[in-house]
Amino acid sequence: MVFLENFRIALAALRANLMRSILTTLGIIIGVAAVVAVVSIVQGLQYTITQQLQGVGATFIAVSPKQDRGNFPGVAARQVKLTSDDAQAISEKVPGVKMMSPFILGRATVKFKDRKHNPFMIIGATENYQDVTNQTVDRGRFFSQVDLENHRKVTVIGPKIADELNLGPNPLGKEIYIDVYPATVIGVMEKKGQNLGMDFDDIVYVPFDSAVSLFGRNTADQIQIRLLATGPERVEQVKDGVGRLLRQRHKIPASEPDDFEVQTQDEILKTVNKVLGSVTAVVGGVVGIALLVGGIGIMNIMLVSVTERTREIGVRKAVGARRQDVLVQFLIEAITLSLIGGGIGLALGYGLGALVAKLIPGFPPAHVPIWAVGLAIGFSAGVGIFFGIYPAAKASRLDPIEALRYE
Amino acid sequence: MALIELHDIYKVYDMGAEKVHALNGVELTVERGEYLAIMGSSGSGKSTLMNLIGCLDTPSSGSYVLNGTAVQELDDTQLAGIRNKEIGFVFQTFNLLARTDALHNVELPLIYAGLSRQERRERARRALEKVGLGSRMTHQPNELSGGQRQRVAIARALVNDPSILLADEPTGNLDSTTSEEIMQLFDELHRAGNTVVLVTHEPDIAEHAWRKVTLRDGKVTSDQATARATGSDRPAAAAPVS
Numbered sequence: 001m002v003f004l005e006n007f008r009i010a011l012a013a014l015r016a017n018l019m020r021s022i023l024t025t026l027g028i029i030i031g032v033a034a035v036v037a038v039v040s041i042v043q044g045l046q047y048t049i050t051q052q053l054q055g056v057g058a059t060f061i062a063v064s065p066k067q068d069r070g071n072f073p074g075v076a077a078r079q080v081k082l083t084s085d086d087a088q089a090i091s092e093k094v095p096g097v098k099m100m101s102p103f104i105l106g107r108a109t110v111k112f113k114d115r116k117h118n119p120f121m122i123i124g125a126t127e128n129y130q131d132v133t134n135q136t137v138d139r140g141r142f143f144s145q146v147d148l149e150n151h152r153k154v155t156v157i158g159p160k161i162a163d164e165l166n167l168g169p170n171p172l173g174k175e176i177y178i179d180v181y182p183a184t185v186i187g188v189m190e191k192k193g194q195n196l197g198m199d200f201d202d203i204v205y206v207p208f209d210s211a212v213s214l215f216g217r218n219t220a221d222q223i224q225i226r227l228l229a230t231g232p233e234r235v236e237q238v239k240d241g242v243g244r245l246l247r248q249r250h251k252i253p254a255s256e257p258d259d260f261e262v263q264t265q266d267e268i269l270k271t272v273n274k275v276l277g278s279v280t281a282v283v284g285g286v287v288g289i290a291l292l293v294g295g296i297g298i299m300n301i302m303l304v305s306v307t308e309r310t311r312e313i314g315v316r317k318a319v320g321a322r323r324q325d326v327l328v329q330f331l332i333e334a335i336t337l338s339l340i341g342g343g344i345g346l347a348l349g350y351g352l353g354a355l356v357a358k359l360i361p362g363f364p365p366a367h368v369p370i371w372a373v374g375l376a377i378g379f380s381a382g383v384g385i386f387f388g389i390y391p392a393a394k395a396s397r398l399d400p401i402e403a404l405r406y407e
Numbered sequence: 408m409a410l411i412e413l414h415d416i417y418k419v420y421d422m423g424a425e426k427v428h429a430l431n432g433v434e435l436t437v438e439r440g441e442y443l444a445i446m447g448s449s450g451s452g453k454s455t456l457m458n459l460i461g462c463l464d465t466p467s468s469g470s471y472v473l474n475g476t477a478v479q480e481l482d483d484t485q486l487a488g489i490r491n492k493e494i495g496f497v498f499q500t501f502n503l504l505a506r507t508d509a510l511h512n513v514e515l516p517l518i519y520a521g522l523s524r525q526e527r528r529e530r531a532r533r534a535l536e537k538v539g540l541g542s543r544m545t546h547q548p549n550e551l552s553g554g555q556r557q558r559v560a561i562a563r564a565l566v567n568d569p570s571i572l573l574a575d576e577p578t579g580n581l582d583s584t585t586s587e588e589i590m591q592l593f594d595e596l597h598r599a600g601n602t603v604v605l606v607t608h609e610p611d612i613a614e615h616a617w618r619k620v621t622l623r624d625g626k627v628t629s630d631q632a633t634a635r636a637t638g639s640d641r642p643a644a645a646a647p648v649s
């Protein structure tokens with residue numbers, strides 16, 4: 001009863017000074033909005049990345065060359081190599097490898113009639129790239145071993161390429177130019193969307209050898225390898241095997257670090273989460289400061305309010321309000337103030353997150369998990385209690401006679 | 408047993424360089440149903456005494472028994488309870504909550520008494536009708552005249568059916584016509600059985616009461632019946648306890 005009544009009194013008091021109340025809660029609004037915006041974006045990212053990585057499966061392993069930074073400044077880095085022979089050796093000698101796909105990356109302009117387009121990337125791959133990376137061809141087919149063996153000039157394109165080059169309703173069989181090399185479109189990949197600034201629909205796939213002619217001989221020495229282990233339980237074994245084999249092949253002395261990187265799906269997930277986690281932590285620190293400032297603002301305005309309403313407190317005490325009644329009244333007022341700020345901040349933060357996610361191409365939709373809502377509400381209530389308790393205690397301790405005499 | 412028993416009451420304010428003896432050994436007994444005026448010049452200790460009686464303040468020494476309860480032994484929370492249930496206080500400056508209509512002002516003591524909203528509303532309405540403000544319930548203090556504000560304050564003092572109605576210079580901020588109306592309201596409340604103690608420095612206001620106590624320098628210097636006490640409208644409730 002008294003609690004509800006106190007809530008009503010608090011709302012009336014806040015309404016009486018509406019502008020002041022809103023300005024007071026600005027710190028809380030900004031703090032909560034910031035945390036919710038960042039969490040919603042990070043969560044959205046994390047969600048889609050996790051989905052995608054889980055899409056490739058738990059047996060997925062990526063092997064890539066690691067640029068040697070050199071031990072001394074000014075000393076040229078050793079040329080790092082990861083070659084087709086390395087790839088071949090892996091599939092022959094490492095037990096537990098189910099499938100292996102070497103590929104190279106590059107950029108080139110594509111043309112069709114008078115249309116030109118610069119795709120996000122050109123991937124030169126073997127026939128099993130599609131299976132290793134778990135991708136689906138929407139129309140037509142991916143290139144086959146026969147295409148590769150016969151050096152056929154074929155290509156598989158992302159759906160965006162078909163649009164950009166204006167290939168019409170049936171792109172299959174059309175001959176496009178990749179740089180100066182003609183290639184016949186034999187497949188269009190399924191639409192995948194964008195993530196982390198990468199457009200997966202804006203990719204052109206060509207047979208490995210075509211890519212080597214396109215990008216030059218030495219690109220064949222800087223390839224990427226994707227593997228599938230025969231089962232999730234063999235992933236570690238394959239990883240160790242690949243590591244040992246490549247160290248041996250690259251003749252790396254025991255004292256030197258690897259010149260390549262082997263990452264399992266699990267590790268990639270962990271790396272992503274670590275990066276996103278530190279983003280959240282940094283923002284958390286900023287938000288902590290905003291909430292502190294917001295809390296001090298609330299404390300300040302509550303102290304002003306207690307002073308302004310000294311006579312009111314005197315009247316309430318004179319007619320029978322106990323210390324705890326006055327304490328609760330002002331505490332609820334402070335909590336209400338910061339909760340209103342938290343609520344506005346929550347809505348604002350979500351709006352901001354959604355807006356940012358919409359404006360940046362390739363960003364997944366914002367996602368506010370329920371724990372973030374709870375955290376925002378809990379935090380603002382906590383700030384209200386923490387910074388409201390002193391002014392409220394001060395009000396509750398006022399002497400009724402002095403309070404009534406206050407001018 | 409008397410309603411109020413004050414014995415050897417001292418109130419000393421320590422002002423650093425000197426001590427102010429606001430009350431200097433007050434002896435006073437008030438029976439149920441009495442109508443008492445406390446008189447005295449400014450600074451004689453009238454307000455200090457009223458605040459003690461109203462449990463807004465505690466004496467430096469001495470004993471105060473209100474309605475059988477030894478007040479000086481109570482803690483802060485218990486005193487708040489006494490103020491809420493036993494005392495109705497009317498101030499010179501009305502002390503109503505601003506931006507709050509008459510009904511809600513009168514309801515205030517009932518909130519702290521823990522009554523339901525409906526019952527509060529009902530009792531506040533009746534109290535306002537009793538003081539003649541049945542048609543002004545939703546008016547805020549700044550929409551009411553001084554006399555009307557004091558009536559709201561009196562309704563608030565009455566709403567909890569207190570044992571005693573205390574008024575510290577209730578007409579101090581009112582013109583003489585309005586003062587007379589307010590005093591007639593007190594007369595009426597007294598006739599209805601309420602115990603009334605009021606402070607005034609105006610002799611004709613004091614003449615409304617039945618008994619007149621004079622303070623000087625924190626001491627009771629005279630305690631006598633007023634002319635009215637011998638009049639014909641003396642109610643049975645105020646019959647002397649012999």
Ligand SMILES: Nc1ncnc2c1ncn2[C@@H]1O[C@H](COP(=O)(O)OP(=O)(O)O)[C@@H](O)[C@H]1O
Pocket residue numbers: 420422427428429447448449450451452453454455456
């Ligand atoms: N809070 C206080 N601090 C110091 N002195 C006070 C305080 N309250 C009252 N006094 C002193 O006590 C004396 C009695 O005051 P008061 O009871 O208000 O007189 P009255 O109401 O009869 O005019 C005065 O001398 C006054 O200055």
Ligand SMILES: [Mg+2]
Pocket residue numbers: 453454455
């Ligand atoms: Mg006075």
